[in-house]
Amino acid sequence: MYFKLAIRNLKKNKLFTAVNIIGLSVGIASVMALSFSVYQYITTDRVFKGKADLYYLKTSLPSGDNYMQTTFPLLDEVVRTCPEVEAATHTQTWNTPWLKYGEKEAQERTMYVEKDFFKVFTFPLTAGNAANALGDKFSAVISDKIARQLFGTENPMGKTITADDSLQLTVTGVLAPQANNNTVKADVLLSIALLKDNKDFIGGANWYNTFASNFLRLKKGTSIPAFEAKLAKIVAANYAPENKQSIIKAVSYSNIKEESGPLIGIIIKGSVGAAIFILLIIVVNLVNLNAATMYTRSKEVGVRQMMGGGKKNIILQFCVENGLLVLFSLICGGLLFIYLLLPQMNKFTGDNLAESVLNIKQDYPFLLLFILVGAVITLVAGSLPASRLTAFKIIDVVKGKLGNINSGHGTRNVFITVQFTLAIVFIGITVILNRQINYMRSVSIGFNRENVVVVKTDLAFKNPAAAGVHFESLLNQLKADANVKSFSTTSTIPTAYWDNYNTYIETASGKEVKLKHAGTDAGYLKTFEIPLVEGRDFDDALAATEGSSIIINKTAMKAFGWTSAIGKKLTSKGGDETATVVGVMDDFNYQNTQGPIEPLLHWYTGKQKLAGNNYLSINATSAYQQQLLQRLQKDFAAMPSRRPFKYDYMSDLVNQQYILLNGILSTTNFIAFLTILVASMGMFGLIALLAKQKIKEIGVRKVLGASIQNIVAMLSKDFLKLVLVASIIALPVAWYAMHNWLNDFAYRIEIKWWMLVLTSVIAILIVLFTVGFQSVKAALMNPVKSLRSE
Structure with a gap:
């Protein structure tokens, strides 16, 4: 009976019904979208068991700098000398090898880890034994995604795969599908012992360079201050003299979300606030509209009371009507969230945040929460106006003498004011x-972003030597092309500088300045039209001696307190080679304009070449660019590679920031x-x-x-x-x-x-x-x- 009457009343008041359904559906969809990002954040790393005993090591410097990396040998020394460590592992992303099985190849995120990795991070496996999956130096644990790419429906366990055409590895485990909001994610896990055989890696894996990420599982009851005191002794005994002031802290793994930076925290707080505001608005809106209908529903309620209908029955009737509205709106809002808002959220966040995916099996608490929210909205919106209406005398209601029924206008006006206050704030x-x-x-970024094409050159060429020869011929053609103003081959470009820093010491005064540094060639400043304010550019004619030359930016010159920098001598901390400043480039925004320009140093990488570089940047006339790209695509097609030819316009890369x-x-x-x-x-x-x-x-x-x-x-x-x-x-x-x-x-x-x-x-x-x-x-x-x- 209640449902029949509710449907009849909703049909009768079509405007009221339509207004509420539209407002509720859009509002609920938006609250879902905002709440889901918060839910994803809260449930980060839910797959890992025993997180209370899980820690990571963090370096803190007297300058105030903090970062998650330490020296590579530190972890081995910690495991050897600290019995409170139950298990520990590096997670080193040194390279990303190509894996091959038969004619099939795959390349995905790769981490080099210790044999105790699965004791630290309790990733579930669909195949293999976590206790010994990484026990052998030539073991490989792969994701289910890689398993499907290489083996299809074939059982991968025990199969041999080839890494980078040379290294034979045995598949000893398959990872279960991983949640997108895991902070540690990988598709391929290899033994850290393989890196210890790599001369390039081990050459930098000393007690000075800090590039290793370390994770530990400590025994229950471990005193963190006492453990950190042991870490301090290890630093004092082993770290390079320049870095003995480093303080190593053991930080609870629950804090790792904070390492994403303050912007993520701002987004989460903003999402919580916005979700609460919108929820308040839609509840207030529904209460307001229900209260406003009291006048038109008064005689109906009076007649029902005269016929024996109690207060509870009338409140229940109003709740059923609102419940149907809310239920329909929850369904519409849920579909709007899943098929429109969620894809848009992932598009907005790009590569900065993990992709959000709703998994009904895992995320049912999120859905149950909204069912509960719907029930609360129903009770509030249905019971408050009905309770007020049934409080009047029946005879007055039937005669239309409602007395002070409009006395609630003050409250209604407050609600309307609050709604529009929030709206105007937004x-x-x-x-x-x-x-x-x-x-x-629109702010000047200090370099030319127009008419510059950036071609990716790290395409995993199948024959690197032959590709290098062909690439050199391509560069010679570019030199002879009148439509090409300049070009450069580098491992970094504006918008894509590595977070690579070192402290440099002025030889004469001993003053130290932390500089971001990168390698560039003689064509870099010309290609991006970065002005020199003093001195000269790198010169390929001086290639034999140019290795000791460096170029700094104006901010670096000011940091050292120089009025002129040419001829100044710098030595990198931890190194013994002295470099000479030959030029000062004008400041340019090599990263987005949200942050300030930092002191920057460029060293000379030699003449343009393919090996060791990731980008070929070409400054060409705008009318010629399409023809140039067609030619480049043909040239790169002649160099067989595992990755496809790819290019970007510099202007697009700037916008993508x-x-x-x-x-x-x-x-x-x-x-x-x-x-x-x-x-x-x-x-x-x-x-x-x-x-x-x-x-x-x-x-x-x-x-x-x-x-x-x-x-x-x-x-x-x-x-x-x-x-x-x-x-x-x-x-x-x-x-x-x-x-x-x-x-x-x-x-x-x-x-x-x-x-x-x-x-x-x-x-x-x-x-x-x-x-x-x-x-x-x-x-x-x-x-x-x-x-x-x-």
Whole structure:
């Protein structure tokens, strides 16, 4: 009976039903999207057991720098001398070998680890024994994805695969599918013993260089201060003299999410706040609309009470009606979230965050949470107005003498003001954020991003020697091409500098400065049109001696306190070779403009070549670029490789740096749109119900000569007042929030008064459109019909 009546009432009040379903569906979908990112963050690494005993080692320097890496020999010494260590492993990503089985090949994320890796990280295996899967030097544990790529439906266990055409490995385990929000992920696990045979690796794996990531499982009850005291003794006894000030800390693995950087934390906090705000808005909106219908439902409720219907029955009836609305909205919102919002979230975050995937089997707590949220919304939205309506005397309700039924307008107005305050805050944030990101894109970056094509050269050539010869011929053709201004072969380019730092010491004064450093050739500055402010560029004619030459940027020169840098001598800390500054390049943004330009040093890598480089950057006339790319594609096709030919325009690479910020902007735009939409939908419904309640008053006013403008003003003036009050509250909040947020940017705008005015104008125009539409509709009604209505 309750369901039958609920469906009948929902059909009868089509406007009320439509407004609520649209607002609830979009609102719930958005709350799901925002909440799911938080849920993914909270459930990070849920596959690992015993996380309370899991730690990682972190280096802390007196300068305030902190990083997750230590020297490579440290872990072996810790395991040897510290009995509280139950198990430990490196996770070293030295290279990514190609794996081959028969004619099939695959290359995915590869980590070199210790034999106790599975004692530290409890990854489940679909095949093999975790206790001994990595016990042999030539063992390989692969993911189910790699297993399918190489073996299809064949059992991979015990099969021999070839790594980089030379190394024979035996498959000893297959990893179960891994969650995307694991902080440690790999498709191929190999023994660290293989790296210890690599001369290039072991040459840098000393007590000075810090590039090793270490993870430990400590015995229960271990005193961390006592353990860190032992680490300090190991540092004092073994670290290079230059690094003995390093402090090694054992950090709980539960803190590893913080290593992603402050931006991730900002996104999570913002998502929590936005989800709560939107949830409040849709609940308040539903309560408001239900309360507004009390007038039209009063006689129905009175008759039911006269026929013996109790208060509980009436409240239950309202709850069933709202429950059907919420259930339908949950279904629509869930589909909207899965098929539209979730893919958009992954598109926004790009490579900066793990892809979010909803797995019903694993993520059922998330779904149950929203069923609970739906139940709470139903109870609140259904019981509050019904309780108020049933509190009146039956005889008054039947006669339409509802007395103080409209006394709740003050509460309703507060709710409307809160809704629009939140909406205007988001509009203000959106206006300012748009200006900031556009400013960051337009600011001078100090190098030429136009007409530069960047071709990937690390394509895993099947015959590297032959490819090198062919590539040299290609470079000679580029030199002779009048349409090619300059070119460069490097392992790094603007937007893709490695996080590679070292401390350099001025020979004369002993002053130390931490510099980011990278290798470049003689064509690099010319190709990207980076100006020299002093000295000269690298010169291939001096290749025999140019290895001791370096070029620094202006920021590095200032850091050393020099007015002129040419001829200055620098020695890298931990090394014994002295280099001479031959040039000073102007500052350029080799990373995005969110952070400041750091001191930078370039060393000379020799003449242009294929080996050891990842990029071929070509500065060519714009009209010639398509022809050039077609020619390059043919040239690279003549060098058989495992990876396909790939190129990017430098301008696109610069824009890609802002994918995450653009995602934040898009999300903020969407939330602002959503809050306005939900608030406007609620106001749309309220003004429609208000016009229905005042239908006779409107008719009398029209008969007495009131114009359409008078009727519209009468119905909308109170709502406009509320929006103005909301603006007064919201604008300072938006200014304060964005003023503090912009302090994190090296290049930032100043918040202008017109941005705040524009925010208010947008909000007022939206309200005028929403309220005006219904007001005009009510004002155009035939007054005769209005006066006859009951």
